[in-house]
Amino acid sequence: MDLHDLTRELQIKNKSKIVLLVGDGLGGLPLTPGGKTELETANTPHLDALAKRGVQGGSIPVLPGIAPGSGPGHLGLFGYDPLKYIIGRGALEATGIGFELGPHDVAIRGNYCTLDKQGNISDRRAGRIPSEESAPLAKKLREVKIPGVEVFVEPVKEHRLVVVFRGEGLGGHVKDTDPQATGVPPLAPVAHDADDPASAKTAAIAAQFIAQADKILADQPKANGITLRGFSERPNLPSYEEVYGLRAAAIAVYPMYKGLARLVGMTLVGKAQTLSEQMDLLEQHWEDYDFFFIHYKYTDSTGEDGNFDAKVKKTEELDACVPRITALKPDVLIVTGDHSTPAFLKSHSWHPVPTLLVSDSCRTDGHTTFGENTCRTGGLGQFEAKYLMSLALANAGRLGKYGA
């Protein structure tokens, strides 16, 4: 019996509202040992006020020491064990550019590469061809026609593209054609497993795609070849409605987070470009949903840039939106991140993520500010992110008792 079996069995419908406010990469590190983190440096009067009414702790995105990407980071927050639900690289790349995968799709990450006269790879990334030059190539590749299958080609940054095959009976277990080396030709696409006809079918289609693509690209100076990687079917995730009994809305700006929310059955609401517009949407749709996922990107991107001061500033901007949320009187408000992105490391990290949960029955922990150091001794302790949703449901009165 796993956590979703429990929430399926125990879920109760009521009128409560749950808000999950995600500051991407929220957790940080001090620039010098013993100093303050970005969140602790930021002036966050509204989060501190929430801390007095709430309970905090450190969320472990996957397992101790494991820094997640956006996919597993968000799946964990959404309550889906990121070690059980694996989103293939192709599917994640498609999701990240806002491509809506269907149930019969196989998604693939492509790279433009440079082939020499013998057909060997001389540059695996086609000289990191600029996006302005690579985007028109994706359009050209849409000329590829393969009987019985619909082909989509979408540009991604620089030498990257996404290819999607849509058709009945396609399997996703196909080996990469990128040999991860130069001076050798690309590999032919083959199924991982000999007795997997669905993936063999995909491999045959991929071979046709590559042959036609090579012809179309033949005259290109740099990007005259293509490799395919990360073949993957649409991940089959149970929906929020089914596992939690929640009508869930996602209010996000970037395609990746919209895509991840869509994979778990959330409804994408509006087309906000700013946090203020996201708050507008929250207010407008407050009566329509039980659960709201609000995604804020800039605590992560400033961390990735290694810009401590900018991350502090973006954290303060996040803080400033809190009153508009609390004015709606959600029954449960959670503020957290999908992982830490310390400016000190300029990358996603494994550190527990500051997490704050506020509800009338949360058992406060006496803390009066919100930061990594207070989370360390907070009432939620350190916990795996995947348990956040059962805590949210319990605090919303949406879970019955397990067993008599």
Next chain:
Amino acid sequence: MDLHDLTRELQIKNKSKIVLLVGDGLGGLPLTPGGKTELETANTPHLDALAKRGVQGGSIPVLPGIAPGSGPGHLGLFGYDPLKYIIGRGALEATGIGFELGPHDVAIRGNYCTLDKQGNISDRRAGRIPSEESAPLAKKLREVKIPGVEVFVEPVKEHRLVVVFRGEGLGGHVKDTDPQATGVPPLAPVAHDADDPASAKTAAIAAQFIAQADKILADQPKANGITLRGFSERPNLPSYEEVYGLRAAAIAVYPMYKGLARLVGMTLVGKAQTLSEQMDLLEQHWEDYDFFFIHYKYTDSTGEDGNFDAKVKKTEELDACVPRITALKPDVLIVTGDHSTPAFLKSHSWHPVPTLLVSDSCRTDGHTTFGENTCRTGGLGQFEAKYLMSLALANAGRLGKYGA
């Protein structure tokens, strides 16, 4: 390898004594955020004295956010994963009224219902018939005779009863006959699975039981029919003797907790009606067992009533018994609950349960009182209840080293 595999392999016999004192529903909540819980409000000089010698922490009964019933709550404390060992509803109901299930029994929860002239259910609970009226009906139903099987019928509160079939080759996987609706007839009992002859046999017996019961009840004004639910075999739990090497005694007042203790092979000691009588029994049987489970109900029942002050008082009564336990000089004394029952919520809850473990080798944590807030920063941290028994054994010197 699970925890019981480890304790089976590593267990060591010695003369140590372990006492597990369970204040049912011990954990609580403040009535206002930032206030004191029931346990923190109570004057508990003896528990506080133990806190100075012990180590404390928060026990998570099942998983974060999951509030357990008494069954899973106690299984967790006894060291049995409550998500692995599921006690069927019929078996739990039988256990709760003190019916001693045998290895060949199938236990079922019954409801008296009201049938109209067409045989459709007009009231699924027979007008919530009072216990005084329903108890004699259970006795009448003992007239049911079915060849090859022994039938037991036991009254439960109001419209409820327990039916047990005892015989060789009976399976418990039979669907409920309660259609969970009125205006339709009860369903016929059928096995869940077509190729499960043992459960098919039980279903056939249940059909005979219902047919005879309907005749016996035909003249009743309200309770003229019966539905059967929660068919279940006796849960097959390994014993304390086997998994821990402990001769275990249970000193409980209420049938449910006696029954749960019996399921894990504890010996029921005496017929105490009060905590003082429980302490008498503990003293009298101190030399006869290695492990003593003492169950105290009233911290839960006052919480369920929503009576904060009464729960405080009952917590103080629990505290008052501590000197009689410590006078016996147990090697390990644990004080905990099977779950929280905050008066604020009037129900079992998911909050971590205050847990205190005292032994000479426990590594004290500097706390000088015992409550939810000190547990938050106690040396046991937050831990799943199922790990309490391995901690108890270790502190009693009853576990060898794992691996060389």
